[in-house]
Amino acid sequence: MDAELAEVRALQAEIAALRRACEDPPAPWEETSRVQKSFQAIHQFNSEGWKSSKDLKSQLGHLESELSFLSTLTGINIRNYSKQTEDLTGTEMTEKSIRKVLQRHRLSGNCHMVTFQLEFQILEIQNKERLSSAVTDLNIIMEPTECSELSEFVSRAEERKDLFMFFRSLHFFVEWFEYRKRTFKHFKEKYPDAVHLSEGPSSPSIVIRSASQPGPGAGQEQSHRNRSSQLPNPARSAWNRSCSGKPDKIASCRAERLVPKQ
Amino acid sequence: MAGILAPGLTRTLRSLSPLAGQLLEKALGNLRWSRRTLYVQMASPKEVKASIANVEPNLAVEMSEQEVLEEKLENVKAVLQAYRFTGLSGKLTSRGVCVCINTAFEGNLLDSYFVDLVIQKPLRIHHHSVPVFIPLEEIAAKYLQTNIQHFLFSLCEYLNAYSGRKYQADRLQSDFAALLTGPLQRNPLCNLLSFTYKLDPGGQSFPFCARLLYKDLTATLPTDVTVTYQGVDALSTSWEEQRASHETLFCMKPLHQVFASFARKGEKLDMSLVS
Numbered sequence: 001m002d003a004e005l006a007e008v009r010a011l012q013a014e015i016a017a018l019r020r021a022c023e024d025p026p027a028p029w030e031e032t033s034r035v036q037k038s039f040q041a042i043h044q045f046n047s048e049g050w051k052s053s054k055d056l057k058s059q060l061g062h063l064e065s066e067l068s069f070l071s072t073l074t075g076i077n078i079r080n081y082s083k084q085t086e087d088l089t090g091t092e093m094t095e096k097s098i099r100k101v102l103q104r105h106r107l108s109g110n111c112h113m114v115t116f117q118l119e120f121q122i123l124e125i126q127n128k129e130r131l132s133s134a135v136t137d138l139n140i141i142m143e144p145t146e147c148s149e150l151s152e153f154v155s156r157a158e159e160r161k162d163l164f165m166f167f168r169s170l171h172f173f174v175e176w177f178e179y180r181k182r183t184f185k186h187f188k189e190k191y192p193d194a195v196h197l198s199e200g201p202s203s204p205s206i207v208i209r210s211a212s213q214p215g216p217g218a219g220q221e222q223s224h225r226n227r228s229s230q231l232p233n234p235a236r237s238a239w240n241r242s243c244s245g246k247p248d249k250i251a252s253c254r255a256e257r258l259v260p261k262q
Numbered sequence: 263m264a265g266i267l268a269p270g271l272t273r274t275l276r277s278l279s280p281l282a283g284q285l286l287e288k289a290l291g292n293l294r295w296s297r298r299t300l301y302v303q304m305a306s307p308k309e310v311k312a313s314i315a316n317v318e319p320n321l322a323v324e325m326s327e328q329e330v331l332e333e334k335l336e337n338v339k340a341v342l343q344a345y346r347f348t349g350l351s352g353k354l355t356s357r358g359v360c361v362c363i364n365t366a367f368e369g370n371l372l373d374s375y376f377v378d379l380v381i382q383k384p385l386r387i388h389h390h391s392v393p394v395f396i397p398l399e400e401i402a403a404k405y406l407q408t409n410i411q412h413f414l415f416s417l418c419e420y421l422n423a424y425s426g427r428k429y430q431a432d433r434l435q436s437d438f439a440a441l442l443t444g445p446l447q448r449n450p451l452c453n454l455l456s457f458t459y460k461l462d463p464g465g466q467s468f469p470f471c472a473r474l475l476y477k478d479l480t481a482t483l484p485t486d487v488t489v490t491y492q493g494v495d496a497l498s499t500s501w502e503e504q505r506a507s508h509e510t511l512f513c514m515k516p517l518h519q520v521f522a523s524f525a526r527k528g529e530k531l532d533m534s535l536v537s
Contacts, residue, residue, distance in 0.1 A: 004286050011293040018300035056331045061298065063338045066354050073361075073411055074348045080337075081344035107344050118347075122371070135369040161369030164349035164422065168415070 075171035078109035099126040102136075112174045114150065117141040120163065135161040149173070149204065177202075346374075349418055357381065357388060363418050365425035367482065368516070372425040377417070385410070395451045396420050397479075419480040426482035426516075427452040433518035441521060441528075443469040453479060455517075461504075461524055468493030470505065474512060487512045 071077045088100040101124045108117040121137040138161045140154050150173065157166035185201040196207040345351035352361040358381035365372045378388040384407055392398045398417065405413035435446050440463055447456040453476035458469040468491060475486040489509045491501050511520045 004290060008286070008289060008293065011290070011297060015293065015297055015300060018297065056328070056335065060331060060335050060338065061295075062354065063335065063342060065298070066352070067338055067342060069354065069359065070342070070345050070350070070352060073352075073414065074345065074350050075411075076345075076348050078341050078344050078348075081340045105344075105347070107347065133371040135366075135371070138369075162366070163347050164364070164366055164418075167348040168418075 074167065075175070076109060076111050076167055078107055080109070081105070081107040097128055100124070101126075111170050112178065113144075114147075114170065114174055115143045116170070118163075118166075120161075135163060137161075138163065140166065349422075350414060358385075361414060363414070363421055365418075365422045367422070367426035367429045370429060372429055375421055377414075379410075392417070392421070393424070393450070396424060423478075423480045423482050424452060427476060430482070430517040431455060434521055437518060438521040438525065441524060451479070453477075455484075459521075459524075461528060470508060472508070472512065474517070482516065484513060 083106075084104040086102045086104070088102050089098070090100075093100060103122045103124065104119070105122065106117075106119050108115070110116065117140070119137075119139045120135055122133055123136045124131065124133050126132075138158050140158055142150055142154055144150075153169045153173065154166070157163070157169070181201045184195075184197055184203065184206050187206065188195045188197055188201070193211045194208055196209065197203040198205070198207070342351070346362065346364050349364050349366075350361065351364070352359050355378065358379045360376055360378045363375045363377070365374065375391045377390040377392065380386050380388045387398075387402060387406075390398065396417075397420070401413060401416050401420070405416060431446065431448050431452050434442070434457070441459050441461070442457055443460055443463075444458045448454070455474040456472070458471050460467060460469045471490045471492070473486075473488045474484040476483070477485040487509050489505050489512070491505045493501065495501060508520075511523070515523075
C-alpha cells in the first residue's frame with residue numbers, strides 16, 4: 001500500500017513537470033537530445049505495458065508511440081497515406097511466370113512549417129530470377145510555394161525519382177532554415193539600425209550597413225548572402241560562430257567588426 | 263484519488279484494503295497513461311498530436327467510441343507503413359527499437375537492412391543485418407551514444423551508397439555482358455571494379471581495360487578511374503581520344519548508363535554499315 005501511494009505521489013509530480021515542459025516548444029538544435037529522450041521514455045512505458053491486454057486503446061497507444069518516435073527520428077511527420085494496386089500482368093506474362101504490378105501511392109504531411117503532398121507510382125516486376133521495384137513517376141507539391149530554395153531540390157528529386165533524397169534534404173533544409181532565421185532575427189534585434197532584412201527573418205540574405213561609417217562611395221551597401229566565404233575575415237569567423245546555432249555564441253558577435261575597415 | 267493522501271487517511275485505507283487496493287491500482291493505471299501520453303506529446307511536434315487525432319469525420323452516421331478508435335488505429339497503421347518511403351522506419355520492441363533502413367538508387371528500390379537497438383546505458387546494438395564490410399562499429403563509436411539520429415543517417419548514407427554501387431555492377435554484368443571481354447572483377451564492398459570491354463564486340467580491335475576505385479564510401483560515382491588501351495595503334499589520336507573520353511564518362515555517369523550509351527553508339531554504327 002505504502003509503495004503504491006509513494007508511486008502515486010511520484011507520478012503526480014512527474015506529470016506536473018511534463019505539463020510544464022509541454023508548454024515550451026523546443027528549438028531545432030535541441031531536437032537531437034529530444035530524440036534520445038523520447039527514445040528512452042517511449043521504451044520505458046512500452047516495456048511497462050508490454051504484457052498488458054491487447055485491447056484497442058492500448059494497441060493504439062503503442063502504435064502512437066511508434067509513430068511519435070519515427071516522426072522525431074526522421075524529422076518528417078506523415079499525416080495521411082493511401083495506396084492503390086493494379087495488376088498489369090497480361091496472359092502472355094503469366095505463361096512466362098512474369099508478374100507486373102503497378103502501385104499508386106499518395107501521402108501527405110509536414111516537416112515543421114513546410115507541408116508536402118506526394119503522389120508516386122511504383123512498378124513491381126517479378127520474374128523467375130528477381131523482383132524489381134522502381135519508382136516510375138514522382139510528383140511533389142510543396143507549401144509554401146514561394147520559397148525558391150525549396151523548389152530547387154524538389155525538382156531534382158522529382159527528376160531523379162529519388163524519394164529518400166527528398167525526405168532527407170527536406171529535413172536538413174528545414175533545420176538549417178530555422179537556424180538561419182533565428183540567427184538573422186538575433187542580429188536584427190540586437191543591431192536594428194545596421195542590419196537590414198529584405199524579406200524579414202526568412203530572407204535568404206542579410207545586409208549589414210553601418211549608419212555612422214558609410215562605405216567608400218556614399219550609400220554603398222555591403223550585402224552578405226548566407227555564405228561565409230563572401231564575408232571579410234573578421235566577419236567570417238563571427239558568422240561561423242553564429243551559424244553553430246548556440247545562442248550564447250551569437251551574443252558575442254559585435255556589429256562594428258562586421259563593417260570592413262577603410 | 264486526486265490529492266496527496268495524509269497518513270491518517272492511509273491507515274483508514276489500509277483497513278478498507280481490498281477495495282482501496284483496487285482503486286489505487288486504477289489510479290496508478292490512469293496516472294501512468296497520462297504520463298505516457300505527455301511524454302509522447304513532449305517528444306513530438308504539435309503536428310503529431312493532430313495526426314494522431316486525424317480521423318475523417320463521418321457526418322452521416324454517429325460513430326461509437328469503438329468505431330472511432332478502430333478508424334484511428336487504421337489510420338495510424340497506414341501512416342506507419344508509409345514511413346518506409348522516407349528511407350527509415352522501425353518498430354518498437356520489448357528491448358528497444360528495431361530500425362529498418364531502406365536503400366534505393368535512382369528510383370530503383372533495393373535491399374533493406376535492419377538494426378535492432380537495445381535501450382540500456384550504454385545504448386547497444388543487439389543484432390543487425392548490415393554487411394560486415396560496412397564500418398558499422400566505427401559509425402556507432404562516433405554517434406550512437408550521443409546522437410541516434412546522426413548514427414542512423416550516417417549508416418543510411420553508407421548503405422545507400424553500397425547498394426547503389428552494387429546495383430550498377432550487377433546491371434553491367436547482366437545487361438551488357440556482350441560488351442565485356444572478360445569477367446567483371448569486384449570486391450564485396452563494390453568499391454573496386456576492374457573489367458575489360460570493347461565497343462565493337464565482333465571487331466578486331468583490342469579491348470579497353472578499366473579500373474574504377476570509389477574511395478568515398480558514401481558515393482556512388484568513382485573517385486579514381488583509369489582506362490587503358492594496349493592495342494598496337496594505342497598512340498593514334500582516335501584511340502587516345504576515345505580512351506580519355508571513356509575515363510571522363512565513368513567519372514560522371516553511373517556505370518550501366520555509360521555502357522548503355524556505348525550500346526546505343528554501337529547500334530548507330532551498325533545502321534550506317536547497313537545503309
